[in-house]
Amino acid sequence: MMMISVDDLAALPTMGLEFVAGSAGGHRMVTWAHVCDLEDPWNWVGPGDLVMTTGPGIPRDPADQVEWLVKIIDAGVSALVLALGPNSPAAGDPMLEAASERSFPVLTGRFDLQFVTLARAVIESSIDAERRRITAIRRLYDINSMEVEAGEGIGSRLSALEKISGWSLCLWDEREGTVLFAGRHAERTGLSEAPDTAAEVVALPGDPYLRLAASPIAGATPDKPLLAHVVGLLTMEFRYRGAEQDRLRQSGQELFSGLLAETITPSAVWPELNRRGLTEAVVVACWTSVSGAELTDSDVHRRTWLDGLAPLLARQGSSLLGVVPDDDDLLRRIAESVGDDAVTGVSSTLTSNSSFPEVVRQAKLAGSRAMELQSPVVRYDDDQTVSMFPSTPAEVRGLVRGVLGPVIDYDRANSTELVESVRVFLGNDGNWSRSAKQLSIHRQTLVYRMNKVSELLGFAPASSKGTALLWLAIESARRTGIDLADIVDD
Template sequence: MALTVQRLSQNADLGLTLVAGHSGADRVIEWAHAIELADPAPWITGGELVMTTGLAIGPSDSEQFDYVTRLVRARAAALAVDTGMTFDAVPDGIRAAGDALGLPVLAVPPHTPFIAVTRAVIDDLTADRVRAVQQVVDQQDKFARDLLRGGIPHLVTALGRALSCSVVLVDAEGGALSVHGPDAGRALEHARSVSRGSGRRRQAGSAFADEHATYLVQSVSVAREPHGYLAVASPAALQPEERLLVAHAMALLSIELGKPAKVLDAEQRLRTVVTQALVNLGPELDAGLLRYFGFDEDTRVVAITVTNVGPALPALRETADVITRQSVPYLLSPIREGLLLVVSDDRGRDWVVELVARLGARLERTLRAGRGGTAVIAETAVSLRQARAALHLGPTQETVVDFSDTGTFSMLFGGRSPGELSAMSRIVLGPLEDYDAAHGSSVDLVTALRTWLRNDAHIESAARELGVHRHTMRSRMAKVGQLLGRDLDSAEVRVELWIAVKARELLDVLETD
């Protein structure tokens, strides 16, 4: 807490009395200086409590007014007048000038020496400095924890909150990695401007101000190569303690952006283990493992499955690189059909579309992705089942299928366990499955039914797809109707059969995982 004139006057040991200039009582005292010159201005720099016995203030009101005027012009914080030597009380001229010019005037009692006032000021300033340093140290520890728990976005947010400023981090090409605060838009523009100029001038950073804020832009370098730029937009120039926080945040960012390949590989191996454990253990997984990757037990997430990624190691490496550049907390693991990605639920379909496009370009493959529904992180397995369902039940022409895009199926199958799906399909298709099992591979009535329904109950089209004669197809469908005891010409029956077939398809996907 800064030492104001009001606070100093409340020090009972000193016994000072504020006798004039009450409007400036909240002025901050930066030093205390005893001086007996008629014009102290050349000897002070601003913010001082000027102490005098009154030897040179002049006997007349006009001289005293001029004396106070010179202190005001020199930006003194306050004037303290001894009342035990030259004057028994603060002169009326000094009081009137203090009130007129807004300079606080303190009466110093005879028993209080100036050295006591000076010590009180120095002690308070020292304590304030110690508090400020301790706050910086505490905040530095918090920055490290935030980086470990939430990655770069958490660190940028923590810096912005600590400074009450807007903070932006961009990569070396000017791409936004993380933003925080109401003035982030302008800070982002300035950061990008510096990043564009760095290639020509090797700019380490810049500081400037406009009508909106004061901006500090610094390069975040690794081995002298800029990996990004941090911009801070503040209402006024940063104080030394605040600059220390910025410097510490930049050091942490440099470490994070410059992780060696071996560290990244080890981190990804751990991420894979945690992802697989999360799917298998759910709420039993230690939440501390999740915090390391930027999640906690209350985070709501979505599971994303990406297919046709090719060999797992290159796919994992490229996916991790694409997402890390965006500073998005994530979990990632190879699965049977490709990759499983877990991110916070604010990453919508458009984000997944962009991710698939970038990743597909890097891997030189045509990818498809399914996005599950929102779930608390302990229920990631449910979102994973929904993501798989989206891929197999959604429109095949779509590159990215959201579970909500599957319409009725999302309500029917959302989060269903393999046991529930088996019951849904078995109660309808059981007779066909038993018949197929008894007759081997020569006849597959379930496949015949699925193909017939997919071709809008058109015998010729279904036969052509299966590569059999239309009479064979007609015979098989007659057998289906006989075994099920249903009228296959009924629209209601066809809907029931189609739901059962889709449940069976999804069950096949889950059981082969």
């Protein structure tokens, strides 16, 4: 909102003001006016003020005058008006030259200049500008609210806010180096192509990577306080979005756990997947670091390129598992965001009738193969995954002995059934009660057997590593038609 400028004051015919120095700074805006005849006016005024004096506080020595003026300039004052009395020292050339060098307006008027009238002109202009600013602020919030209620996206809202604020606006993610949303003015003027060249680049509080780029619209009157309110509106929105995304990740972890434990069926959770934007073909993906580094997945659910999508994400050991759309670009983006050397294993398509633990196992196996090959993406049952099964009976026997050897030896020496217990346990997707029932043993007996297997192998059958290795060994024997008992007898 435009206030009165020094040039505007000089143009008022009733004031009789004339520039004697610093006319290049005539565009400066004046927010308030003070009469000050003290020797230290800089202690009593502030940025944007107009200082008016009859001169008794002005030093007489030219060097002291320069120092006096510099202190006023450094206080942020917009201009100085001299209406010198008959006993006041004249402004010397060094003082006026210093004002011109700093483009600081110095104006003179008659000694009988009515300071009250001049101050009233400044104050009335300031009050009117503030009144218009308040009206514009109210319009900003009203327009934003109406656009939200109408279901308009942020790009449309930025266009509406551009008209009121006088700024071209675009929102960009500095981490990704991409523009997320842009108003129509920003698109037309090319600001959306190079947001870092904007006149103003403001960080949105609460997010270290979101930036609002703003440049004045030609012919409009941009107002920085209004821009601050635009930043406030966007900050509130993205903080709300962040909190909602955190809630969705938490509930997604709970859904994932329920699906894995089979206390929830895929068919029961399907409507929720659709509400989360998972409306097309979905898969289970497993992301793991080749080097074993910790995955930085704490904010992956907040990435702006998800664009409203809320996948189910859950940590299991050193891996990140997710129910996500079967989209190569999305799988790649998630991998890049969680680790420098993260690879991705992808299951077959998840359907409402799928066995969720089986689909998770597929993703883990594909992820293990991706780590082995150091391949960015491996899909279950593609050529790369199939090749992880041994191709000859001798290789199968070697694999089974390498993985299950200690358990086989223990069974042989003690006439126990640990290998069979592992096979049944994996075949029932780690379900304790169902496995114990199939083996006709008490559930606690099965727990004892699995603990013994963990002791012999150095890893738990139910762990990611245990599930992958044990299932691979047992499934390889099954695919090759080799009986585990035959291997035991070997």
